[in-house]
Amino acid sequence: AVPRVLNFNVGVLGHIDSGKTALARALSTTGSTAAFDRAPQSRARGITLDLGFSCLRTALPPQLGWGPGELQFTLVDCPGHASLIRTIIGGAQIIDLMMLVIDVTKGMQTQSAECLVIGQIACQKMVVVLNKIDLLPEAKRQSAIEKMTKKMQKTLENTKFCGCPIVAVAAKPGGPEAPESENPLGVSELIEVLKSQAYLPSRDPSGHFLMAVDHCFSIKGQGTVMTGTILSGSVSLGDNVEIPALKVTKKVKSMQMFHTPVTYAMQGDRVGICVTQFDPKLLERGLICTPESLHTIHAAIISLKKIQYFRGALQTKAKFHITVGHETVMGRVMFFSPAPADFNEEIQENIFDFEKDYLYQEEYLSKDSNASEENKENDQAGEIQLPRQQWALLEFEKPVTCPKLCLVIGSKLDTDIHANTCRLAFHGVLLQGMEDKNYMETFLPKLKVYKLKHKEGQVERVMDDYSVIGRSLFKKETNIQIFVGLKVKLSTGEDGIIDGGFGQSGKFKIRIPDGLKPDTKTLLTAASKKKSKAGKGDATKEDESSKNDAAQPVTISLLFKRYVFDTQKKMIQS
Numbered sequence: 222a223v224p225r226v227l228n229f230n231v232g233v234l235g236h237i238d239s240g241k242t243a244l245a246r247a248l249s250t251t252g253s254t255a256a257f258d259r260a261p262q263s264r265a266r267g268i269t270l271d272l273g274f275s276c277l278r279t280a281l282p283p284q285l286g287w288g289p290g291e292l293q294f295t296l297v298d299c300p301g302h303a304s305l306i307r308t309i310i311g312g313a314q315i316i317d318l319m320m321l322v323i324d325v326t327k328g329m330q331t332q333s334a335e336c337l338v339i340g341q342i343a344c345q346k347m348v349v350v351l352n353k354i355d356l357l358p359e360a361k362r363q364s365a366i367e368k369m370t371k372k373m374q375k376t377l378e379n380t381k382f383c384g385c386p387i388v389a390v391a392a393k394p395g396g397p398e399a400p401e402s403e404n405p406l407g408v409s410e411l412i413e414v415l416k417s418q419a420y421l422p423s424r425d426p427s428g429h430f431l432m433a434v435d436h437c438f439s440i441k442g443q444g445t446v447m448t449g450t451i452l453s454g455s456v457s458l459g460d461n462v463e464i465p466a467l468k469v470t471k472k473v474k475s476m477q478m479f480h481t482p483v484t485y486a487m488q489g490d491r492v493g494i495c496v497t498q499f500d501p502k503l504l505e506r507g508l509i510c511t512p513e514s515l516h517t518i519h520a521a522i523i524s525l526k527k528i529q530y531f532r533g534a535l536q537t538k539a540k541f542h543i544t545v546g547h548e549t550v551m552g553r554v555m556f557f558s559p560a561p562a563d564f565n566e567e568i569q570e571n572i573f574d575f576e577k578d579y580l581y582q583e584e585y586l587s588k589d590s591n592a593s594e595e596n597k598e599n600d601q602a603g604e605i606q607l608p609r610q611q612w613a614l615l616e617f618e619k620p621v622t623c624p625k626l627c628l629v630i631g632s633k634l635d636t637d638i639h640a641n642t643c644r645l646a647f648h649g650v651l652l653q654g655m656e657d658k659n660y661m662e663t664f665l666p667k668l669k670v671y672k673l674k675h676k677e678g679q680v681e682r683v684m685d686d687y688s689v690i691g692r693s694l695f696k697k698e699t700n701i702q703i704f705v706g707l708k709v710k711l712s713t714g715e716d717g718i719i720d721g722g723f724g725q726s727g728k729f730k731i732r733i734p735d736g737l738k739p740d741t742k743t744l745l746t747a748a749s750k751k752k753s754k755a756g757k758g759d760a761t762k763e764d765e766s767s768k769n770d771a772a773q774p775v776t777i778s779l780l781f782k783r784y785v786f787d788t789q790k791k792m793i794q795s
Contacts, residue, residue, distance in 0.1 A: 225290030226478075227281060228490055229419050230450070232297045232344065234336035235322030240352040244322055244392035245296045247405040248277050248412065282416050292419060295450075295491050296320075317422045317489070318346045318415070325351040325369050325389065329376055334643055337380060338528055342648045343628065346418055347382040349373055354406060355391035386414050426487040429514035430454035430462065431624055432494070433547060437501040444474055444497040447509060453624070454511065455487035456494065463512040464504055465622050470512050471496035508547050508622070517622045518654030521545070521615045522573050522668070523629050525649030527585050532642055535585035541631040541646060543615055546623030554631070555614040555785075556582040557670045564608040571626055573612070573652040579670045581785055585611060585647070613649070614668070620658075627651050665786040673782050674792075680711065680775040681728060683745045686736050690723050691777045697727035704729075704779075708794055712776040713741040719779075731777065745775060 233241045281292045297316060319340040323333055340347055351373070357365045366389045377383050390407035393399065434449040456462065456473060463470045476483050477493040486492040494509075508515065527535055535556065543552040557579045559566060586607055615629070631647040657663045678694025689711075695701060701722040709717045709731060715738065717731040737745075781792040 225281075225288065226278070226293050227285070227287055227290065227421070228293050228295055229422060230295050230297055230317045230489065231415065232316035232319045232340075233322060234319060234340070235352075236324065236327070236330035236332040236336075239322045239324045239327075239330075239333070240392050241322045243397070244320075244350065244352060244390070244408075247390075247392045247408045248294070248296060277412070279412065279416060282419060284417075285419060285421055287421060292416065294415060294419075297450075316344050317420070318348065318418055319344045320348050320350055320415075322350045322352050323369075323373065324353050325366065326353060326356050328369060328372060334530060335645055337376075337382075338530060338643060338645050339630075341381055342630070345381075346420075347385045348411075348414055348418055349377075349385060349387040350411060351387065351389040352392055354389050355394040386418065388414050422489055424488045425453070426455040428454045429511040429624070430456045430460070431508060431510045431514070432456070432462075432492070433506075434504060434509055435506050437504045437506070439501050440495070444495045445499040445501045446477075446493045446495050447501075447504065448491070448493040449509075451486055451488050451490050451492060453488050455485065456492075458484045461512055462494070462496070462509045463514075464499075464507070464509050465515045465517075466507050467503055469499070471499055510624075515546075515622050515624055516654050516656050517620045518656055519617060519620050519658055520655040520660050520664075521617075521629075521651050522612060522653040523615060523649040523651050524569075524573075524610055524612050525585070525629070525631075525647045526611075527587055527647050528643065528645050530643035531646045534587075534589075535631075535646055537581075537583050542634045543617065543621075544630045544632070545621050545651060546627045548621045548623065549634075550621055551618040552615045552631075555616075555670075556585045556611060557613070558582050558586060558608040558611050561606075564606055566609065568610045571650060571652065575667050575669070577669065579612070579668075581670050581672045582611075585613075612652075613647075614665075614670075623651065623654070625651070625654070662788075666788060668786055670785045671782040671793075672785060673780070676779040678777045678779075680731075680745060680777060682749045683737065683742060684730070686742070687733050688720070689717070689731050689733065689737070689745070690728055691731050692726075692728045694729065694777060694779060695727045697725070699727060701727075701729050704792070707779060707781060707792060709777050709779045711741070712778070713738065713744070715741065717777070741775065744773075748774065 233245050235241050277296070278291045278293045281287055281290045285292070319336075321333060321336055321340065323329065351366060351369055354362060354366060370387045370389075373387050374384075377385060388407060388411045390405065390411055392405050392408065394403045394406060430451070431453045432447075432449045432451045434447045436448045437445065439445045456476070458473055458476060460473045461470050462473060473494055474497055475495040476486060477495075478486060478490060483492070535554070537555045538553060540551055540553050542549050558564070560578045560580050563577070588607070627650070629649045629651050630645060631649075632645045634644055655664045676694050678691050681690045681692045683689050691709075695704070701719070704719050705721055707719050709719060711717060711733075715733050715735065717733045720730040720732045722728070723730045781794045783790060783792055
């Protein structure tokens with residue numbers, strides 16, 4: 222019988238040059254294919270370019286209650302390079318534990334902070350490794366390690382990894398040039414900590430099969446082998462799998478897990494799948510899946526949260542690098558929130574309700590955003606009210622192929638890598654993808670996002686008890702006909718209805734169904750008298766003093782809402 226092996230994925234993340242690859246090498250006993258900087262351009266630079274994979278096996282710790290067998294830690298060596306942040310995000314969905322590697326002489330750096338952000342989004346547990354302790358002079362080593370440990374504990378205090386283990390090691394004492402005979406320090410202690418942190422990951426074989434392929438090569442007389450990690454679902458011998466990027470479907474001819482033939486594999490497993498008549502050059506890395514289970518979309522609606530370390534506002538119409546599933550493309554965003562009355566509604570997980578009205582926002586609302594007019598209304602004591610959930614419409618510069626519900630991360634990867642800021646801006650869940658290239662016409666009109674419009678004008682003069690003439694509400698070229706029938710309110714309290722244009726200069730007539738109040742009439746007649754009198758040039762001294770009381774003009778306000786994607790641009794009043 223094949224011994225039972227529990228696969229546990231450990232993501233090795235950290236700032237560039239923190240020594241992740243050396244640590245993975247020191248930890249691992251069995252190398253799997255894609256391991257250790259296999260890309261030639263990477264070897265030349267001494268930098269990891271792909272998600273390298275290697276593993277170490279130990280006896281299953283009894284605390285897991287899984288019976289006898291082996292615990293296999295698959296070390297997913299994630300690149301620390303900025304441009305490669307996409308790879309990390311790609312692998313994050315299947316990482317059971319994160320190992321954050323910190324150079325003990327440098328502490329937290331830009332990318333270490335970003336790794337922490339990704340960890341909080343995608344992972345439940347973490348171990349911090351302070352590497353390169355061999356660089357600390359022995360006399361001061363212990364106190365320096367304690368100091369850095371305290372500092373790291375402080376950094377993690379407000380994250381979900383508060384109180385996680387912090388272990389000090391030297392993966393490769395003496396650096397890359399040192400002879401192999403130099404024994405690593407602290408690595409066996411680290412393995413014990415990893416074993417103590419292991420748990421039975423929740424794996425779900427149901428759902429569509431989706432696998433991230435990180436290596437593809439041919440074996441003479443066998444076919445083409447794709448190795449990778451199963452992100453969701455399961456796969457059996459003889460199944461058809463699709464390579465969506467190439468729109469081809471292949472039959473699974475044989476499968477291996479760590480050099481042992483198998484007939485079945487499921488979420489979280491590392492597996493090699495062999496197919497025939499397929500040129501490995503066509504797919505170095507990418508996704509394979511249940512046929513037809515991924516969709517290719519041009520735009521999407523997501524629910525999202527801002528990442529607290531991102532500096533600056535998230536503005537509507539801004540462009541971000543958007544990572545969806547395994548691809549990263551440029552996209553433009555438009556933020557929207559519930560209508561103000563629904564700010565406190567229960568959060569809807571994983572579904573989007575097209576029946577509801579939503580309020581357009583110039584930016585993602587957060588504690589530091591400027592309150593817009595419509596949010597000020599339900600504003601108490603200067604506190605801006607925040608909705609429990611917010612959404613964004615993403616429009617991609619080129620179509621993206623991804624699963625139906627998947628993690629989405631927005632970042633500003635063009636920010637200088639040496640500028641010490643977090644480039645990850647928001648994360649969310651894809652709720653609805655738009656597969657039609659003409660989604661502007663076919664799909665967006667269903668999305669009921671509105672803007673509130675507020676126009677103000679003034680009463681020019683009274684016509685009779687039931688009507689006044691207004692001005693300054695419209696430009697002179699505006700077609701007043703489309704506003705006829707809309708309700709307005711006078712600053713003196715009367716309700717009115719726009720009746721039509723008056724003359725050529727953008728003035729208009731307002732009907733007041735309940736009639737003008739006597740006070741309003743007095744006010745308006747006084748104001749217009751004063752005008753005509755002042756026009757005659759006999760403004761006397763005492764007129765000057767009373768001018769301030771009566772010359773308050775009566776204003777007219779028009780409020781309506783307009784749906785952003787309504788092709789007819791209808792104006793709606795409640």
